[in-house]
Amino acid sequence: NVIILQTLCNITFDLSDEGTDKTVKDDAVHLRRSIGLLPSISFIIGTVVGSGIFIAPKGVLMNSGSVGLSLLVWALCGVLSTFGALCYAELGTSFRKSGGHYTYLLETLGPLPAFLQLWIDVCILLPAVATYVSLAFGQYVVEPLFMPCVAPTALVKIVSMLGVMNCWSVTLAARTQVLLTFIKMFALILIIIPGIMALVNGKTENFRNAFDSDSLSLTKLPLAFYSGLYAYGGWFYLNFITEEVINPNRTIPLAIVFSMVTVTVFYVLINVAYYTIMTANELLMSDAVAVTFASRALQGVAPAIPVLVALSCLGTLNGGFFSSPRMLFVGAREGHLPAIFSMIHIRRQTPLPAVLCLIFQLINFASFSRWLFIALATLGMIIHRYRFPDHPRPFKVPLAVVVIFTIVCFFIVGLSLYSDPWNTGGSCALTLSGVPVYYLTVKKSYIPERWKKAFSDLFRKDVSSAEKSVCCLTTYNPLNALHFYYSKPRFHSNRNIP
Template sequence: EEAVFLRKKITLLRAFSLLIGSMVGSGIFISPKGVLKNSGTVGFSLVVWFACGVLSMFGALCYAELGTRITKSGGHYIYILETLGPLPSFLFLWAEFFAIRPANSAVVSLAFGRYMLEPFFAPCAAPVPAVKLVSLLGYYMVLTLNSWSVTWSARLQTALSIIKLLALALIIVPGMMLLAQGHTKNFQDAFDRQSLVLDKLPLAFYAGMFAYSGWFQASFVREELVRPERNIPLAVIVSVITVIVGYMLTNVSYYTVLGTEDVLASPAVAVSFVQRAFKSLISVVPVLVALSCFGTMNGGIFTFSRTLFVASREGQWPPLFSMIHIRRHTPLPAVMLMFPLVTAMVCIGDIYHLMNFFSFSRWLFIGLATLGLIVHRHRHPELHSPFKVPLFVPVSFTIICLFTVAMSFYSDPVNISIGCTMVLSGFPVYYLIIHRQMSTISQNFLQTKPSSFFLPLSDYLTHKLQLLLEVVQQEIKTY
């Protein structure tokens, strides 16, 4: 029989599609409102969008170097573990599982539901219960696909990436045509300083960076990439540049057609744009945007399941989650684990509160990961990396991330305090459970018996769930 392990099925095109598909999602269609609201004017909002793009490129370059230095999958988690140690990596894992990832998935799912129903209820807003029901149905469909096949998940991502770029083009082209015809009224007083509120800028950056988030996704599936030393940097650079150009043109198109009040009053900016500029496509664009969000959900589930898989393999998560389906070769337990938390957040959450809630934790740990790159360079000067960025890139990116996180305590103390409490709650869990039970990881890749976790019954439960789900430990080392 075939050995059970994660195959290298992600080519350069699929890596590019994964990154484009993860970045271009709900953000560009809902974040313009958050960026404009917290930056004050059209001009300053465009500056924020461009600054977020440059910052994302810096972060992406740092992660590209980390991806060539550290050969394991797992993204933020494995980079923090390998450079800063087990405690900060577990705190990230704790916050990622209970706050960052479910909140992020809920935001994208809610955007999917809202845009999918928009053509049926326009010009009125879709009922909230209906939006949440469709959001959950979309999420469950993606969950099922990722449980079924890695290949089909990757193929879907490629197809949806093309749809995403088409959706942006349908906004950019009419907007640029109107701009060329002299429609510049909404750009007057674009940099009115009286409208700028400095203490709200971190929230504007959070909204903008949310739209770009996804540039790090290739690092989560490093072990499944074909020629990762070459393809990670190449896919990252091309995809981020593509998205920066697309986002800037899209925002200029929005503001060419919609005034400040229109953007702030709109629950779905892309739909409001089409209603004004391209009425013949009023039913098409919302569906394209919904499919774009669907692709972001697919990319998120695909990559986060690898984080849980690697964390389990490293001994910081229950051993069941480092197991793979014997026929499908998918990390089935890790894929299924997010189901209850995302369901809860979709049912009770609001998009903008959820966005601020998880952004604090996400950017704190991304800043720590790039700090880890600086530490890793210092500790291992002899290590050759096929891709290396100038030192000012990780230094400046880390400082900006940590400064933005610190400033956000003043901008949105309630949501940030909740996020901070979630991170700090991982300390007692680590010291009372993980630190005690985690012995030195065996040098052998295969373990005949996983150590118990949380409860004495864990070995028994692991065995029963292993039989039920038809999963086993990976049989071939892939890093």
Template sequence: MSSSALPTVSGRVHLNAATNGFVQPADAGARQPSQRPPNKVVLKKKVTLLRGISIIIGTIIGAGIFISPKGILKHTGTVGMALIMWTACGVLSLFGALSYAELGTSIKKSGAHYTYILEAFGPLPAFVRVWVELIVIRPAATAVISLAFGQYILEPIFMPCGVPEIAIKMVTTIGITVVMYINSMSVSWTARLQIFLTFCKLAAILIIIFPGMVQLFKGETQHFNQAFKAKEFSLMGVPLAFYSGMYAYAGWFYMNFVTEEVENPEKNIPLAICISMAVVTVGYVLTNVAYFAVMSPEELLASEAVAVTFAERLMGKFSIAVPIFVALSCFGSMNGGIFAVARMFYVASREGHLPEILSMIHVRKHTPIPAVIVLYPLTILMLFMSDIYSLLNFLSFARWLFIGLAVTGLIYLRYKRPDMPRPFKVPLFIPAFFAFTCLFIVALSLYSDPFNTGIGFLITLTGIPAYYLFVVWDKKPKCFKRLMNSMTTTAQIILEVVPPEEHAD
């Protein structure tokens, strides 16, 4: 929100990071050099190459590949086309990831989509992007993956009975609270947890791939016979299969949310993206090959949790471990998503598009606590909504609209700012093809599902009046300004946060 709607400098309270005490407001006199804390209050560069890889892989691989990888099979109709589509979606996602690698190494600010749209097209579309993310997309997405965590962490306890809904929601609430707490307390611990959970995800995939390959080498290839023969085939299903596949690969952009915290970003961002996408693509394709070595297409489409069905057939009592691995996978997606998206809110606040408190950092822990916990009440609220899955469907098009817009911004910046340093530069056809595909998917969703997409479009449009009300309108009542000042100062005192002393250019 605009600076007029936010606390003035005189309304801020400054904390002394060295003594944990409060000092006088900034306008009471210039700060002497001797009073400056020895350690600057900034987000530090703690994201190494390994941590970057864990953020990307750990966020991409959620519950979908273990529970219901049937969207692509449903729309392609054959085993062969399904495997080709999984590969093609991995390559297309790599194109998007490489485009973001160029954006991340040339625009060295955190915030990903928001920052790139802001740089290329200005504040209004950037604000609409962060507005929709804050009020609906991120709380709903976090609630959905958290509910999957609660379901699968409890399933071994309640087998063979169903898990009570109240128990799922209680465990889910605890899981969200733990993730928020860890993200608020330490960047290092958040990154270490993400590395551990990423190895758990990869272990789970290997547990599926190896037995599946053994069955394949034993001659269980009947489900691959006539792999491209379908009873009926619709060309309209191919783009819808791409849509399902791109959703499964979504997450390759999460490292760009934390660009300012990446060590040697010119080298580590492209490397982390390329390594992560190669690992995920190979893992996804081989996992599906393993499924088809054990299950027929009809059985896969009928299964509610493919990995569990697969494990029950091959692993006997050991199959009880699969729900635990799925739960850990969901927990990793929660952790990586909250860690990354909090930086979008942090940067948007720094640009004056969200309340100023969201751009403040804890004086000792150097974490953006307000930007992390702002999602907590909305996410918990979403848990108790009866139809959050439909809400995600309403807004799924918005993700690809803005990602496509951000990559289009790369092409635009090539001509608008040709002298911009670009340590990593991709051939122009890569962002052009990816942006066209994203916008085609959006157009297709408007045609194939006008009702749900229309509702999502209307929710997105609410960002336009919000922009003019909160950002552009600078003649807000004095009582409103005093209230915002008071709330910001109180939050600073409670959370022990201050504005960063410097940020990326």
């Protein structure tokens, strides 16, 4: 699959750079490159395959209107997500810095768009997604054991141990992600096999006149794509940990291509299995598609499905806990967040304060902001190609792929404004609220001196001199003190942006 996609897309590789940073001394305290190809694939598959594939089929079918068209939507969403992942593969090899969207906006469009993306992620997206998936995990894995009573809250909160693990060890978190990815792929195979076997044995009545529909509407069809893309979300998380990937010029493109092709094939097959066992009306009436499917096709192991779904959510959560704090870490390193979030544990090389920041926040989720900044990142990629044609790009995607993906992303943003103006408008307002925060905390030269004095005690001062390049923070710990090293920017960008 990797060879086929590389041939079709005319992708070019440059593997001469092994991804080491010669400007950083070996004895310096920084994020270590310890993520190889298998953990990279596991991070992508593990964060993409979460609760979406067990929730989104109902939304895709409801808005597409027919079984055949819904399967086509799933395939096209996979292709579109692969296009976006390829764009991010080029960005990840062109700018070998962690941070994902934030880094690429900073390098291509400047500091203000990057700060706004960081602002909305810290305030809305990251904590809300972590909370949503945590609750889904807790309810799926705990409630079946305590029904009809309410599950004890202490057992639901045990998922916070993932945060502790990500603070403790990068290697342990990566190995856990590999294990959870294999478990969730086993869950998908467990659903696919009985469906495909039934289809081979002649159970095809649900696919007759598959494209016939009385409820197809062009206004609803984009919503079907929206639900499908939700299930494919998470393909960009590997770019959040670029500085910890071994040989990123090779690992990132291979991991992205292999992972997205695998996920697309599995998603289409699992929907074929759903429609083989269940009619369209039965799927629409089901609140838990995977559980309904298991009760009919997997009667002997049906009770295990909720647990496997819960573990699938756990894998997504672990990937988020590992990758998202790296964006906070880079943002603090660039001076856009308090300096404490750019500190690294001396012995464990983990951004512990950034992980803790992710755990203790909660606001409602808004997908509008995520797609807006993904669109801006790929738009910035096009602009950067035009402004800096000689910039080294070890992995290069055809321009048509970038343009198509960017247009579709802006279409999704426009659709959100049209279909849900109030919630989307609120999300937009929260995003723009970061503008005054940016000028009050980062671009202090644009505000009067008397205002600077008022805010100087609330926000950290820039750390610019060599004498301030190292600082330690010690907090009480029953076992041992926690020591952190302030990591100043390791990379000096050559971007020509004011």
